[in-house]
Amino acid sequence: MEKDQHVIIIGAGAFGLGTALRLKEEGYKSVTILDRSVPPVPDGSSNDISRVIRFDYGDPIYAEIAKEAFDLWKTPDYKEAFHQTPCLWVCQDGTPEQPVQSRAQEYSRKTKRVLTEMGQEWVPVGSVEEAKQHFPKLTGRLATPGFDGFYNTSAGWADAGLACARLMSRCASSGVNFITGPNGQVEEFEKNPDGTIKSVRTKNGRVEGDHFIVATGAWTSSLVPAWNSMLAAGQVVGYLRLTPEEVAELRDLPIYFNFSTGFFAFPPHEPTGYLKVACHGFGYTRSEPSVVSAPPSVAVASRANYIPADGLKRLTAGLMDLFPQLAPRGFEKVGICWYNDTPTGDFIFDYHPEHKNLFIATGGSGHAFKFLPVIGKYIVGSWQRKLSDKLLEKWKFPTQFRERFQGEVFTGDGSRGGPERRELTAQELDMFDTALKASGSRQSKI
DSSP: OOTTSEEEEEOOSHHHHHHHHHHHHTTOSEEEEEESSOSSOTTSTTOSSOEEEOOOOSSHHHHHHHHHHHHHHTSTTTGGGEEEOOEEEEEOSOOSSOSOOHHHHHHHHHHHHHHHHHTOOOEEEOSHHHHHHHOTTOOSOOSOSSOEEEEESSOEEEOHHHHHHHHHHHHHHHTOEEEEGGGGOEEEEEEOTTSOEEEEEETTEEEEOSEEEEOOGGGGGGTSOOTTSOEEEEEEEEEEEOOHHHHHHTTTOOEEEETTTOEEEOOOBTTTTEEEEEEOSSOEEOOSSSSSOOOOOEEOSSOOSOOOHHHHHHHHHHHHHHOTTTGGGOOSEEEEEEEEEOTTSOOEEEEETTEEEEEEEEOOTTOOGGGHHHHHHHHHHHHTTOSOHHHHHHTSOOOTTTTSOHHHHOOTTSOOOSSOOEEOOHHHHHHHHHHHHHTTOEEOOO
């Protein structure tokens, strides 16, 4: 790659920012990020008060790279946003939604095996009573019946919004150009006769370039031909208000993650006073009015304060399992976090098959943020085709699903729990859109 050529990055989330900084570090002279919002993007999956940082994976490749990232989270460039704390992983016997939990138990076994092979310590936890001996602030029944778990002290959480704000500052200081608002709001690509991309057309103009990198997360399939290689799925999040005394009392909580139900919870976020809980499941799709599932194409000030009733029920049940004394209080706010899922849960770092200067960096699949300190290294390495054949193959653009039904191929990596993915109903979409308008959105394309 000639380093004086113009590189245009679409999307200012973790993938886009990480890529831009890496390119500048490698000496590329002209790097521009386009986005409808100034990062941290309000409704992007790279923005929130907390994201899990861990290398507990059933896949040895991701485990090794996540360990590399974990070590960097503790360095001066990232430690302001990072909080090290244990992570407790649990499974339970069948639930009414999923009578057989072999998927969760198998993923847990794989994860422990990978950690052992890496020479990393983990602590088995065989019962609810044992879990409470380790973590006495957990007062509920936890994952029952059939509790089984382990924890790893080499884990933690990051203030995602703060981390992205700091990364944006580093990008700006290194010379990355930012175009945001309507001028950075990409609507479509302008192509040459040979299929290469000449420019992007934005809401208020156009931007030319030599190379284009699409890092638009859950919005990617509504911008480029995705060939059934990705699916935008919404996951539910809830925020419960704690008193200052409760924040202090619960400060030493572990991250709690139930493989069987998908429910997980963080320690309190002291700056806001929130206890955040969420579900890492198969989620909800939003396929109307477009033919592919995608989040609303609007510029927003914040996420819509709405989730479906069954999602609220899952969050409340999970909170009841941890803190029955807090669950009746209810959530002060809720929201839908949009993942860009791939069939296997692998990232996509590859050129689009039809456009040789259009590179796709997406497919976070709900587990990408932890890689923030190294994600740019691997995206740029893929873009330059300098990574190992094993990694290039793992992250290639999957064309084999083009003619297959999404429901039969989007099974993930085995870490998801809870009910099957479903489409939001017309009534739920109306309620979501009403809440979105109340959040201060303005109608627009990507």
